[in-house]
Amino acid sequence: MTPVDFWFDFGSPYGYLMAERIDALAAAHGRTVRWRPILLFAVLRQLGLPAPLAHAARRDYLLLDVERSARHLGLAYRQPSRFPVVTPLPARLFHVLAAHNGAAAAAFARAALRAAFRDDQALDDAAFAGALAARFDGREAALLLQQAQADGARAALAQAVDEAVRRQVFGSPFVHLDGEPFFGADRLPQIEARLAGRLAPADKDRP
Amino acid sequence: MTPVDFWFDFGSPYGYLMAERIDALAAAHGRTVRWRPILLFAVLRQLGLPAPLAHAARRDYLLLDVERSARHLGLAYRQPSRFPVVTPLPARLFHVLAAHNGAAAAAFARAALRAAFRDDQALDDAAFAGALAARFDGREAALLLQQAQADGARAALAQAVDEAVRRQVFGSPFVHLDGEPFFGADRLPQIEARLAGRLAPADKDRP
Numbered sequence: 001m002t003p004v005d006f007w008f009d010f011g012s013p014y015g016y017l018m019a020e021r022i023d024a025l026a027a028a029h030g031r032t033v034r035w036r037p038i039l040l041f042a043v044l045r046q047l048g049l050p051a052p053l054a055h056a057a058r059r060d061y062l063l064l065d066v067e068r069s070a071r072h073l074g075l076a077y078r079q080p081s082r083f084p085v086v087t088p089l090p091a092r093l094f095h096v097l098a099a100h101n102g103a104a105a106a107a108f109a110r111a112a113l114r115a116a117f118r119d120d121q122a123l124d125d126a127a128f129a130g131a132l133a134a135r136f137d138g139r140e141a142a143l144l145l146q147q148a149q150a151d152g153a154r155a156a157l158a159q160a161v162d163e164a165v166r167r168q169v170f171g172s173p174f175v176h177l178d179g180e181p182f183f184g185a186d187r188l189p190q191i192e193a194r195l196a197g198r199l200a201p202a203d204k205d206r207p
Numbered sequence: 208m209t210p211v212d213f214w215f216d217f218g219s220p221y222g223y224l225m226a227e228r229i230d231a232l233a234a235a236h237g238r239t240v241r242w243r244p245i246l247l248f249a250v251l252r253q254l255g256l257p258a259p260l261a262h263a264a265r266r267d268y269l270l271l272d273v274e275r276s277a278r279h280l281g282l283a284y285r286q287p288s289r290f291p292v293v294t295p296l297p298a299r300l301f302h303v304l305a306a307h308n309g310a311a312a313a314a315f316a317r318a319a320l321r322a323a324f325r326d327d328q329a330l331d332d333a334a335f336a337g338a339l340a341a342r343f344d345g346r347e348a349a350l351l352l353q354q355a356q357a358d359g360a361r362a363a364l365a366q367a368v369d370e371a372v373r374r375q376v377f378g379s380p381f382v383h384l385d386g387e388p389f390f391g392a393d394r395l396p397q398i399e400a401r402l403a404g405r406l407a408p409a410d411k412d413r414p
Binding site: 047048049052053058060061067068069071072170180183186187189190199200 | 220254255257262264265268269272274275278279354369375377387388390391393394396397400406407409
């Protein structure tokens with residue numbers, strides 16, 4: 001069984017909704033999840049797509065819809081006071097942790113998304129983000145923050161962005177399940193049906 | 208009880224999915240549906256938004272996702288051989304019928320969407336669209352087609368487009384339930400929960 005690929009941006013509220021559900025859903029069907037943080041704005045720029053919140057009508061709707069979607073899923077949600085937030089720092093910290101321990105990196109990502117979208121914490125605040133990363137890693141926050149600015153973390157994140165562009169990850173959250181793409185937290189019921197064998201794989205050769 | 212407003216474009220495959228479910232869902236909770244065909248490209252142009260299929264990555268995904276979403280909902284679906292189709296003709300025919308009989312117009316719309324997305328019929332084929340409209344109206348197809356080109360039908364459609372712009376209908380399908388907006392066929396579970404009282408109305412004043 002290959003892992004389920006879960007692509008997300010740390011600034012994506014729907015990414016938080018997916019993050020709260022995808023591990024348990026996969027585990028219930030004997031699958032693991034590979035957490036793949038990206039910088040969505042960089043992926044969209046390379047794909048030639050506009051930012052999702054560029055228009056007021058879409059932004060107004062998103063703010064209403066994400067709060068409603070969280071209630072529908074039974075999840076706590078609080079609209080961040082600053083939104084959207086550009087998120088290279090937590091994404092780089094993720095890669096610093098992932099180089100040692102993938103499970104610690106995923107736990108950090110889960111905690112960071114909760115901090116952003118449940119507790120209104122700013123993930124671009126280095127003191128906060130560094131301390132949070134240190135909770136899941138043996139190293140000191142100052143060292144982790146230093147490594148987050150180093151070439152290794154930058155290269156790992158750039159590589160993830162490049163792979164997302166190749167795989168046409170045009171939004172967050174985005175899931176690949178045995179190669180099949182699912183865009184949006186609202187695809188959770190289809191992902192569940194697919195894992196449970198109640199929904200056949202999409203045939204890419206269908207007309 | 209005010210009717211549920213159901214906005215759609217006759218060229219929208221997700222509009223077809225919503226059309227197959229919304230009447231029964233509303234009726235189960237004592238509500239009626241007001242069918243509101245629009246020309247999505249005209250609404251988006253006025254809102255300053257790009258067409259949803261302008262990018263290959265999004266289009267590739269849509270073709271896969273709509274077929275999968277139909278299977279997930281238990282609906283027959285066949286990808287139209289010409290896609291997308293610009294749809295002023297069925298939208299104008301709808302308004303010709305609606306001026307006499309709203310229920311006949313809705314029945315025509317339902318049949319037209321099935322013809323397009325289940326039976327691969329071209330709704331911009333005047334002979335086909337006129338004959339289909341005549342099935343739900345006492346008048347001859349030739350007369351209905353003539354009236355579809357007249358000022359009254361054009362004005363009624365333009366008025367629907369203007370109202371859609373005012374209400375920020377930035378996609379198809381789009382539902383207003385007591386003023387609350389729901390975008391996409393994937394919001395059917397939330398619409399159902401909202402109608403059943405399991406989901407509270409979204410508070411537009413939430414942060």
